[in-house]
Amino acid sequence: MTVAEPIIANDQDTGKSELARRLARTWCQPKGFLGWFSNTHHTVIGIRFMVTAFIFLLLGGVLAAMIRLQLIRPENSLIGPDLYNQVFTMHGSTMIFLFAVPMMFQGFGVYIVPLMCGARNIAFPRLNAFSYYLYVGGALVLWGGFVTNTGPDVGWFAYVPLSGPAYSPGHRADIWSQMITFTEVSALGVAICIATTILRHRAPGMTLNRMPILLWEKLVISMAVIFAMPAVMIASGLLLLDRLVGTHFFNPAQGGDVLLYQHLFWFFGHPEVYIIFLPGAAIVSTLVECFSRRRILGYTPIVVSVVATGFIGFSVWVHHMFATGLPQLSESFFTAASLMIVIPTGLQFFCWVATMWTGRLQLQLPMLWCFGFFFVFLIGGLSGVMLASVPVDLQVHDTYFVVAHFHYVLIGGALFPMFAGIYFWFPKITGRMANTTLGTWHFWLFFIGFNTTFFTLHFLGLRGMPRRVYTYGADMHWQGLNVLASSGVVFMTAGLLVFLANVIRSLRMGKIAGNNPWGDAGLEWSMSSPPPPYNFLHVPTVSGRDPLWEDPPDQPVVVGLRDDIRETLVTHSLDTDPQHKDEDPGPSIWPFLTALTVSAAFVGSIFTPWAVPIGAPPVIVTMIGWLWPRGQSPTPRPSGEIWVR
Amino acid sequence: MVSSNETSHLAACKCWPAIPALCLVLLGGFAGERSAFAQKPLILQPTIERNYQPHPYQGQLEGDDGQWVRPAKDYASTRYSSLDQLNASNVKTLKLAFTFSTGMTHGHEAAPLVVNNTMYIVTPFPNNLYALDLTKPGAPMKWVYEPLPTPASQGVACCDVVNRGASYDDGKIYYNTLDNQTVAVDAVTGREVWKTRVGDINKGESMTMAPLVVKGKVLVGNSGGEFGVRGWLTALDGKTGKIVWRAYTAGPDKDVLIGPRFKPFYPQDRGQDLGVKTWPPDSWKIGGGTVWGWISYDPQLNLIYYGTANPGPWDAEARPGDNKFTSGIFARDPDTGEAVWFYQFSPHDLYDYDAVNENILLDLPINGQNRKVLVHPDRNGYVYVMDRTTGEVLSANVFAPITTSRGVDLKTGQLQYVEEKRPITGKVVQGLCPASPGAKDWQPSAFSPRTGLLYIPHNHLCMDEEDLTPNYIAGTPYVGANVRMYDGPGGYGGEFTAWDPIEGKVVWTNQDHFPVWSGALVTAGDIVFYGTLDGWFKAVDAHSGTLLWQFKTGSGIIGQPTTYKGPDGKQYVAILSGVGGWAGAIVAGGLDARDESAALGFANAMKDLPHYTNKGGMLYVFALP
């Protein structure tokens, strides 16, 4: 990929030392064509995740532009309803399942978590690689469907009965629900990897109360993924069964229920919002701390808020269903819960303000994006408060007001922090600094374009324009605002082009970054940029919350890990006491092959249930291939070694 | 290390949506039987009379000359013959006397008539009338009359192209053709005397019922309740075929022939233009209420009694209101057609409970008082005993399992529907008993004055129903329901029941695998005849129901047995065999029971009938050797 040769800037780790050479040999990843598919290092997989997700951001953006173009005048015949429905469904599904989660949770998490933990690799790197290929498989299924006129056209939520067997002929909705299976398995796999890495591979000394906020949030998100994603798997799985083998889960005539789907979907759907937003908040917390040049104020309250957000996120799903006519008691409960979730988010905002207030705010490019986040997300959050109120929600639900709201929340909560994060970690990932001037242009173009488009949509919503309409009548007088909204797309597109130019330019001629260009406190800044394949020459230990700021110069390092095999250190989940050593399984082609066979079974099952029995043996074979112990292993163990029980 | 042992679980089990699919692919062959009665208590079951004491009938019946001139034998519709040559001791030697093939392979529901040593048989579509000379050995054909009805009329016959027979009066045989013509044929020569078209197939009308001739008037009614027709009863002049009067079932009073004489017993049936007011605007015009069943006549009171069929469509939500005057019984003056009283068995009928079943006119001691009553086993599962002068319901007792209603309030005459069993649009309601064909459909029962019992051939079916929005398109079915029928509790489909009309209890009952879709006949020899769908023609003891004799015919029996004294003085029993009708449509129409809704859901209950019998059309006549 785009990772250049390591740029060695740290005199302690010149790569020339004997240890560095030995580690580099041990931890090297295979090269060549097959090697590309065998690579299991977390930085590589993380970058792949991010690059792929970014491609889908761009594709989703193209779809958004098509939507805005279609709505630019009443009764426009540019895109007919058939294609329009596919386009907005693809836009939503792409942005949520192929961009937001893979970028913010999977890609960024896989890249940064082991570095922040002080680990040599992520836990279960093969599972991690497998997750990536499965994600790509899901993306190909969805977009392959779209280019062959089989794009789902039932909305990214795919409500039954519209998406059910009776009203959605062909395989469009099947493509959607099987794409869900792909991407959710991928997200769940990564969640297991990340959570295990955080709990087991933290550097000695990085106890829970010294864990960076970003790790806390990744842990909470992983848990949210583990408990929320099964709901959408069930929802889409039951939908698939209804469509393909004639079950009746959502057929009211035969005892099924259409609201059941909505409950299952939103039980996933709302935590999903936090799965997307929390990484953004984590990035902002990290950046605010770094650029305020002080320890973040209110570490504990922020951590508590993050955990609380994770919990409350599971009890607000019904606010997506107010219009279905639920009993008033449950409406009140879910209103209260939805309002309650404002408190932890607000608390984080206050802590950020206080940190900046009491710090010395260094106004640099990533911080500019953070301010963009503050502004945009604040608007989204506040309109969210309005939506939590049942009567107001009954008016603006399913209108462009809601579209405006959640774009403020999701673009504000994910895209702005993402760009902040990209500009912040760009030097770590590539070894070179991104260009500030272009970055500033990027910001302002995008910021202006975004607000032009989406602030306008609030008014369209209040004027009664529903979502998901492919056109509208001239007598509704919605054209003016729609033109205004569509004009913002030009700016956003320009901004993104500037960003791409910046990336290309900076990769080639950006300033060499050095280990720690921002002077940040995280462990990821302690090695060369980009990180060597073994991440840390010596696995570090930490004695404070902000290791590079606080740890004494004589902070010990871990020794005694073998350098002839990929040995990693496992520490205790709570107090990070070194517990035992583990062996990283190393590169393997089998995860890729397994992903291929699993994908084949998944895709085949859209067309015939026989794909399951026929597809199962290859899956089993590739999995045994993946798991079967081979090679030198087992490494001879010292005789009389006592095993931890 | 095996770093991701768990991955195998993860990836393999993430395919779980496909796992059931796998199982069902592997195990697709296995499936359980549907039974709605796993644990659920039935609401109503018939009462069995433990200590039955025979109480011979005290009233008068018409005289019997050994002929059979109308399907129900007499005006009181008893289907009782005073011939007593056959009795419990000799019936087992009953032998086939002669047979005659009709050449048709649809449902033969007609009763063979015997007048002046000639037997008359009406076949299903194309409704040929055969006259057989009984005086000659083997009963050769005398003549055949072919009315040549338009073949397209088969497309509006809801439940097979049956015909329920002819009536004889004044030297003529009267019957109806499927394409809505009433014909009068000279009984001797077979020449057509007149032919009157009384309905239009393009509106979905057809005719299947057997006419009744009262005082020179031929009373005929139409069929097509499943086609959105407007039901009527018409009187034709027996000599000329001119329409004398026509009484519609629904509509304004002048169409229904409601005038000053109309005095229903219950207040809900009184009022002006109820035939309009109890329907959504203009729905009465396509609201069914056809008259395709049996008519009885009381010469003393000079009243005819007949039931009206179900309102259309089946989807009851499409027709709020009581839907007068469907699913009820009319008493009319045969001379003018004027209505005298009306009673509605199933107001706002929810389950296709037509009320066209036979009305047996008897004089019975009820509560110690001798009353002029009519006995009516209704589709809704109750045997009604009503005062036939006033229309008062004297008793309504359960003769088959019922879940759709809780009983009949004798004070108000109202049927008590069970709210949970009300079919809803877009939702399958399960365990509805009796099913659409009712506890008993058209198959007529017989009454023996010697035992005082009513012999009821009937069904034992339940169903699931889902209502759908119906579309009225003239000439096409107007139903609006998906139905799936199955055997009732106990897992059998039919019964033949001896019923005590005074006590309102079952005396004995014979279970049958299939609905007993044939008529009944009882003779003075205390033998009851009936046939089964799998082709057995049976003679059972009138007191105990013990099987005395049976004969396997070539096809399923849905006809009406008749008996007569032959020219040789011997007693003969005649029956048409030829499976079909609604119940037998699966065989007659070659239906595919993989679709549980075939034949309006009846095919599901009759899935295995094709294993038992095949299409056919044959007259069988039996006599002692």
Added chain:
Amino acid sequence: MATRAISDTPAKWGDMGSINEPIRRPLTLDVSSLPSVAFGHRNTTWLANVFYMAIEGMMFALMFATYFYLRTRSTDWPPGHLPPALTYGVTNALIFVFSLAPAWWVRRRAPEGDRRAVRNGLLVLALFALVATAFRVFEFTTLNCRWSDDAYSSTVWVLIGMHSGHLVTELIETLVLFAISLTPKMEGTRLADAAINSDYWYFVVITGLIVDVLIYGTTRFL
């Protein structure tokens, strides 16, 4: 450092590393004496297995919720069917309960490095899983409904189908582990995997019993 006690060979804080390499800092944490195998909750795969069971448990929980949700939408339960016949279900439940024994045995003997015991235990466990799978096939035939009949039947089939998926996965995994145990590679972490496999079997048994209670119990007593 409370956890120190449970580790027999703690990491040693020292002033020089054991590898012949210049260290930039004077202090080191020497972990060379730490063991390379951990059993029970300290094993990372154990933790991943817990997460995995959480995911699958959540799926089961949501299916149970679906089952009860659909229950509220019907007046009769089971609607229009006989409850599933008990024979195979109860037999299988008993098999599940008895199969806990070999699972427990493997889990107990594995940390002791008793490879023979582990091998035999895995074989017995695999046989149990095989028998349970076979009975499960017959169980499908006695559910008294077809998945395509109505929502009730669909739920019953998916519940039991989901569980069968786990059962088959566990069967295959046990067989694979058994195959490994016939080679010298069954040692160290793989013994730990065998023990984790038992944890997973516990999960399969517990969910299986709950599924049984649902489809056999609530249809009769609820």
Added chain:
Amino acid sequence: MNSGFTFVPLRFLAQAMTLDPGHHHVLHPAAPQAGHIEWLYWITFWILFAVFVLMIVAFASAAAKSGVIADHPLPILEKDEEGDRRASWGVASAVGITVITLFLILVLSVVTGKRVEGLTSKNPVTIQITGHQWWWEISYPNSQADQTITTANEIHVPINTPVVVLTNSMDVIHSFWAPSITGKRDLLPGYSSAFWFEIDKAGIYHGQCAEFCGLQHAHMGFSIVAEPVDQFQAWQQQQLKPAREPSSTDAARGREVFLTHACLMCHTIRGTDAGSRFGPDLTHVASRNMIAAETLPNTAGALAGWIVDPQRIKPGTEMSPNPLAADDLQALVVYLQSLH
């Protein structure tokens, strides 16, 4: 409605952005319920606006207070226990204010919810609304069956009378929403639910399906005609009559065309043989202002265009194209326009 919360320039700005000519606007209520919601909207809006301003001021002043431009990382600040404590107090009190504000909003929301949902008077008019892809079937159930009215897409209601709406759907989920009247309600297959509204100003109010329901979700409008009670009753009496007999030869021919072409396969005209319920009831089609679920005005030209090629106007609609001869079409339109 919201005069109590006036900060003049901002209010002007807000209103300028919401200028609206028609009766399809959340903030232009024509009914008490929409009025309550508008009130709640504005009060919440101003509270949140204040919060927004405060937060922006806080961020801006933080940036202004401590912001520096520097190329290289600045040194880490020393711990300032006292400053942190003060800042923590600030955070805590901000959280406290947030909690109070949210509680206030909750109370306002619940109170408004009660006012919106509670039925205030007896003897309501009851309407059954059934969603179809892509039109609305409207019926007025009546305990006396022959007083039942069935129409489509145009809902007549008396003013100052509560209207109870029973909902149902025949196919997919739709959502009934007239922004100027009250909030939306989903029409769910398998569920029938009820809500109510009341209109106090006569007029025609537009509404639209608000839940994505397939190809023609965009063209699934309806209108509510609120009129004085006597006019409403007159309308009712008119609707109860069967279709008018053709009064001209053209109209008679048009009826013939209707009854011999595809029209009668889907539509009802009471009083004729056409009785299908799949499409809207056309017995009194000429009494409606719009056709095709509020897509076209009910004029001869639009009607003709709609009959001939509906798939051009609403691609995917269930109405099939009818290539009629010009004079047949003309006659048919004349007939349909005579059905008042």
Added chain:
Amino acid sequence: MRLRLQLGLLFAIASVLVSCQREDRILRQPPPANDILNTIQISGLNPGATSIPTPPSSNMYQESAYAVSEGQKLFEQYNCVGCHAHGGGGIGPPLMDRDWIYGSEPGNIFATIMQGRPNGMPSFRNRIPEYQGWELAAYVRSLAGLLPKGVSPNRPDQMNVKPSESSTSEQKPTGITGVPEQHK
């Protein structure tokens, strides 16, 4: 990277081939020419020595899952179910089996719908537009398993009276199998 591209390309091409017409939603297109009614032939017997070559009749609507599902909807709406139930028959003959009284070609079925048949099948000429006749013909063929599963409709949201066309095998056996339990 290159392999991934190739795989993607391969996948895309394969999908195009598989789904080229299946997902088309013909919203506004003229149906096949109506001269089909002049060319189709029901009987396989030709007078004279040689048989008259009949042009193969095709129906573009049976390539599209959307059109077939429209046919399913129309089958319900136009009361076809009233007589033919959901393929099992009733008043009219069953359509699920392999017995075709008047031929199983799309043109035969279209002609049956449009012209009617003498024994009770009404003529829908002028009553339904031609393209709907073709959609119905396509659906009727799917009932009998004559269409590939990919375009056959799934189960409707109604009472479950039979397996859906898309989940059953393509050509179904005719007749009934199995031995009934003995009659009591």
